[in-house]
């Protein structure tokens with residue numbers, strides 16, 4: 001082992017939350033080292049809102065997949081994850097959604113003290129540099145550009161109008177008071193360019209003498225001495241090295257990377273660790289469990305008219321609604337309007353078409369992340385247990401039926417030539433269930449594998465410190481107790497902001 005050196009704080013992962021932590025700690029005068037497994041963010045596609053497709057399965061994607069999903073026709077689902085400066089914000093859909101206040105109040109009620117809406121809302125404002133209407137309560141001078149679709153094209157307008165004709169309210173700012181209703185999109189987009197977390201937060205301080213950025217560095221283990229995290233071990237250029245953290249280690253390796261590293265470091269369910277010959281350092285049976293995600297199936301229509309070129313990212317509008325399920329936090333449905341054809345089933349797709357992706361925001365199903373082996377280079381096993389709770393199958397069918405109702409409205413008459421998926425031969429609930437099993441996919445909003453709480457299955461306490469391991473904090477999507485009612489980048493950035501405050505003892 002070579003090159004033992006040190007920093008005040010070592011951050012593992014230069015992704016969404018990691019970028020925020022880096023920036024705030026540098027601003028506060030700390031010496032920070034950030035270790036990123038992937039390369040620098042030089043690929044030109046990263047700057048383009050339409051570049052994600054070219055990045056999937058490339059060297060800046062972790063190229064992960066689930067195990068076969070028994071309730072989705074045994075399909076293996078692809079799980080792209082960013083592997084470069086910016087993490088998953090280099091290839092995500094860029095839709096900016098804070099989530100509903102009811103989500104955070106439920107987190108707090110379940111043991112995440114300090115994470116109620118009233119307490120997290122100021123952090124969302126701190127993130128934002130928002131340019132749209134409805135500015136009350138919105139941040140306008142934060143590091144992250146958030147662009148509102150103020151110039152929607154006629155097709156997108158028709159979708160929003162049809163939703164209103166179907167009885168849903170129009171909402172000019174779903175990130176203000178209440179997220180429900182039909183709205184034009186808000187995206188992390190500035191002058192037509194993708195805004196990544198790294199570029200918004202860390203890039204402006206990249207030249208600071210206090211910051212060391214080490215790319216192409218795969219962290220393999222957290223070094224723990226006498227119950228305290230004192231550094232991390234990583235591999236770079238084939239060499240194993242150690243860096244020490246004088247103050248603390250912050251894990252921001254994401255919903256798969258973080259539980260993977262905890263387990264490789266001997267933190268997890270003892271039986272599972274022993275199976276792989278890993279010495280138990282701290283028994284925490286919740287590590288890797290509680291994997292939650294949004295799940296969705298697309299509605300695809302053939303268009304009568306040419307579809308206008310996207311003015312945002314292709315995701316141009318959304319509809320957030322309540323379902324009749326009394327067992328979930330409301331709102332619990334999102335329909336994302338995409339102005340091109342986006343479908344998991346790829347046969348018979350129209351040349352001209354558009355999509356509404358029906359997503360469940362609080363599915364009942366949950367899964368887990370486990371070790372495949374004790375080799376850090378081996379990807380973990382990912383089993384989201386998609387549709388394993390039958391209520392989710394029925395909820396997606398209900399959701400598709402409600403979108404059919406939107407599609408029947410006069411505002412979309414001039415646009416819809418035919419429904420391609422689920423399609424006219426799938427009208428009964430049984431046929432729609434079959435369609436959901438064949439088409440359902442991850443919403444790519446995985447959370448929860450190192451969740452906040454004080455119960456025996458919680459992994460971090462409300463200050464984000466790993467239970468029983470001093471000096472080790474987690475800041476990324478894995479700490480969310482359950483999925484929020486919206487896409488997960490904004491809540492993850494909020495976690496990064498709050499984590500930095502906790503480290504700096506500002507709270």
Ligand SMILES: Cc1cc2nc3c(=O)[nH]c(=O)nc-3n(C[C@H](O)[C@H](O)[C@H](O)COP(=O)(O)OP(=O)(O)OC[C@H]3O[C@@H](n4cnc5c(N)ncnc54)[C@H](O)[C@@H]3O)c2cc1C
Nearest residue numbers: 013015016017037087088093094095219254257477487489
């Ligand atoms: C295809 C896709 C589309 C999405 N669309 C949207 C959307 O439209 N809107 C939205 O809000 N959210 C969206 N999301 C979700 C959102 O982007 C993520 O929830 C969020 O970015 C997760 O942030 P994170 O900090 O937890 O992890 P990440 O941003 O993934 O960061 C983790 C970082 O850690 C690094 N890392 C991991 N393991 C190691 C290791 N062992 N050593 C060193 N480094 C390591 C990774 O390379 C990565 O840089 C999407 C996600 C995907 C994948």
